Amino acid sequence: MGEKVLMKGNDVIAEACIRAGCLHYFGYPITPQTEISHYLSKRLPELGGTFLQAESEIAAINMVYGASSAGARVMTSSSSPGISLKQEGISYIAGAELPAVVINVVRCGPGLGGILPGQCDYFQATKGGGHGDYRNIVLAPNSVQELYELTVKSFDLADKYRMLCMVMADGSMGQMMEAVQFKDEEDIQVYDKPWATNGMGCRGHSNFITSVNVNPDELEKVNLRLQAKYREVEKNEIRYEEINCENADIMVVSYGTTSRIMKNVIKEAKKIGINVGLFRPITLWPYPYEALAKHTDKVKAFLSVELSAGQMIEDVRLAVNGKSNCYFYGRMGGHIPSQKELLDEIIRILEKEDK
Amino acid sequence: MAKERLHPKSIKDKVWHYCPGCSHGIVHRIIGEVIDELDIQGSVIGIAPVGCSYNNYEYFDFDVIQAAHGRAPAVATGVKRVLPNHIVFTYQGDGDLAAIGTAEIIHVAARGEKLTTIFINNAIYGMTSGQMAPTTLPQQITTTTPTGRDTAYHGYPIRISEMLALQEGTVFVERVSTHDVKHIRQAKKAIKKAFKIQQAGLGFSLVEVLSTCPTNWQLSPVDSQQWIVDNMIPYYGLGNLKGKDIKV
């Protein structure tokens, strides 16, 4: 077994990037994820790779576009305002079907907002963000261990589907110190990239990479192909965790930082005879609608807990499809709900449902 | 005797979509000839812009990546950092390079990226039907300056080559024209040198080509060539701005 070390979340993301065989990183500084850059600026040049501090997030994502076109594994990281700037490039990456990994250590918005943890970019990450009919795979770790495992996994998913894979963390996870158990050796699958533009000398005919097609028939076909690929991802890649869901009175749905708090709330609730289930989506897209829907007849209500004004709640409602009441509890501005706040809310909801 | 159509190996045997008298085709051909002469078809990667030449991969027979509007220099940077021994160039119009993409072009120059840029300055937004470009001349009529570019209102044209020559990472800059055979030859010489500078790993090289857009200038192909001589060359000037003495 590999080494077990105490590390900061952002450093673990950077280490996972290297372990996944990604030697090219392009980024622009923004809190609360700057440690990723600090780590990689030291390590990647040593390994013969690229660390490049770009002039903007727009440039950084387009450097990712170029590096991926050339056939390399490549990553960029940023936080909310920077991710907004990357949306043009993200749409192009989807259109050109390029593999890429984007880390979003989410902070609070809108605008410049604040640097404290948030989950207010859920819509942007899962419903679009940029223009066009496209999807990104979105992974939501909730521990430093998972930051490691899911960051490594994101490169595999990106290559496998020729898609952008986003790892969505938040400021508190990026800054948190926790033990992480690294593998001795990563199990990296190497994908053939006959489509890459890495010089036609290696293949004898020219390739081009593009997202434009002015012929309506052809462009519709491109879109249908993209959609077929997205259906395939929905079939194969959904991930979630269920805790204490058997005989739950109420099902709390939450991911990332908020789902960590819930684990303690479950214990506290048990002491007063309430059975709280936790359904934690790990893939925010594709969303585990079916798995969540299985609980509709068993629990009295659903409660989505988020660091937002209520974004994932819309997916919870889609899953539940009107068969149960869906409630929302959220904090904003960088506040994180306390266990007591959450337990009080659960008691309130159950009292209301029992009437 | 069957007529043999002589065209560079690096150019596909296709009919241009460009308007008659447009410089894009001429510059494509020059690039194709230079790539053949340097024997780099197998290792060159071009970055296409957003503009009339957005799909130049339909004509170039080597690897090409189509970039977002103005972002070609950043895309090229990503490619070159992954493949440092390949020859990477961007092909960009004046809207692409001198308006929306100014940050990206200045920073490849500042970083001294070992890249080459072919800058097609036709003083107009060709593809979107003739709006004012940053390089539109004073008094020039466009679809968004219907009474002519009033510098007091719209500001002044940007002299990109002069600006980029100031950057220490830029090693070669030349402004050329394609309005007659003599100038086409000079343009080819400059473009070839720009690629050789990259091959030698010296830094960033750029060739600005004063170009025509007969359609949006609303001039005939012949009058467009004359318009370059009468208006663009007096304003911008031709010649080398940096790296004249470098031998490659």
Ligand SMILES: Cc1ncc(C[n+]2csc(CCOP(=O)(O)OP(=O)(O)O)c2C)c(N)n1
């Ligand atoms: C982000 C974005 N904004 C605007 C456009 C629309 N657009 C397409 S081409 C173009 C101008 C191109 O002009 P130029 O770069 O001078 O190239 P030319 O067509 O003259 O060769 C614009 C504004 C776009 N495609 N993307």
Ligand code: SF4
């Ligand atoms: S519109 Fe202008 S730049 Fe575009 S192809 Fe026609 S002449 Fe050339």
Ligand SMILES: [Mg+2]
């Ligand atoms: Mg133009």
